[in-house]
Amino acid sequence: MKTRVAIVEDNARFRTELGALVESTKDLELVGSVGSAEDAIARMPALAPQVIVMDINLPGASGIECTAKLRELLPDVQILMLTVYEDTDSIFRALQAGATGYLLKRAHPRDILKGIREVKEGGAPMSSHIARKVVESFSRPPAAPDPELESLTPREREILDLLAEGFLYKEIADRLGVSYSTVQTHVERIYRKLQVHSRSQAVARTTRR
Numbered sequence: 655m656k657t658r659v660a661i662v663e664d665n666a667r668f669r670t671e672l673g674a675l676v677e678s679t680k681d682l683e684l685v686g687s688v689g690s691a692e693d694a695i696a697r698m699p700a701l702a703p704q705v706i707v708m709d710i711n712l713p714g715a716s717g718i719e720c721t722a723k724l725r726e727l728l729p730d731v732q733i734l735m736l737t738v739y740e741d742t743d744s745i746f747r748a749l750q751a752g753a754t755g756y757l758l759k760r761a762h763p764r765d766i767l768k769g770i771r772e773v774k775e776g777g778a779p780m781s782s783h784i785a786r787k788v789v790e791s792f793s794r795p796p797a798a799p800d801p802e803l804e805s806l807t808p809r810e811r812e813i814l815d816l817l818a819e820g821f822l823y824k825e826i827a828d829r830l831g832v833s834y835s836t837v838q839t840h841v842e843r844i845y846r847k848l849q850v851h852s853r854s855q856a857v858a859r860t861t862r863r
Contacts, residue, residue, distance in 0.1 A: 656680075657774050660703035661687035662694045662720060663736075664712050668759070672707065672736075675763050682770060689713075691720035699727050705770050708753070710737040710744060715822075718744075718751045722820035725752035732773040736766065743858060745784055751820045755779040802848050803859060810847070813840050818857045 659676050661684070663669040669687050676684045686701040688694050691712050698706065706724065710717040721733050734755040735748045745756055755773045757766060758781050769779035806814065809830075816826045827837045841856075850856045 656683040657770070658683050658685045658702065658704045659707065659770060660685050660694075660698060660701055660705075661707045662689075662691065662712065662717065663687070663707070663709045664689045665709075672766070675767065676770070679767060682767070691715035691717065691723075694720050695723050695727070698724055698731075702728070703731060705774050706731055706733045707736050707766075707770065708733050710735060710748065716820070718747050718753075719820035719822070721748065721753050722751040723825075734769050734773050734779070736761075736769075747818060747820070747857070750818065756784050757781050758783065800859065805847050806844060810840055810844050813837065814844055814856060814860060817841070817853055818860050 659682050661669055661672055661676070663672060666689065669689065673684050673687050676682045685703050686697060688697060689712075692714055694706075694708075708717045708721055712720065715723075717735065717737070721735070724731060724733065732755075733753045734757065735753045736757050736759055737744070738759050748756055755769050755778055757769050757779060761769075761781055765779075765781075772779040803811075812830070813826060816829065821829065823837045823841070824834055827834045830837075841853075844856055845851065848856055848859050850859065
């Protein structure tokens with residue numbers, strides 16, 4: 655049977671090219687392609703893909719947030735990130751959200767097809783540049799303790815970790831069994847303690863732990 659593949663990519667031209675690439679094979683079937691995280695979350699459960707090729711830089715919710723949500727809706731789906739980004743923060747956030755592979759858009763088409771097949775079979779394909787960054791991150795000496803991060807309460811650390819995984823405030827509230835306003839209050843305290851002004855700045859601090 656053919657592997658059911660879906661694409662989440664906001665660049666219409668690249669989305670079309672990638673779709674044509676998938677359809678050109680005998681063992682893969684394109685079941686759908688969308689241009690935003692919101693459309694993906696709405697449509698993917700009905701399409702039931704086995705593999706989703708996901709871009710990180712989407713309009714609205716990011717590909718990382720979309721990945722985290724889709725892994726909740728479709729626990730068995732495999733998600734291959736295909737992106738122009740190769741910074742360590744994006745790599746680890748994507749993997750933490752539930753991505754099972756990470757390739758660059760400039761990868762050769764045969765490597766993209768190989769990556770789709772690998773994630774379907776339980777592999778974790780990565781380009782050589784990205785694999786090197788992952789290895790380097792483990793070889794670095796541990797960072798000194800961050801006193802501002804250490805000042806967070808256990809609940810604040812829990813919420814910060816969920817933010818880093820791409821969860822929305824409402825989703826965090828539902829997961830922790832608290833109100834939306836309680837999550838907002840915790841996030842405001844996190845921002846004050848870390849001396850940051852946005853979600854991305856707060857999440858970036860977690861990568862230095």
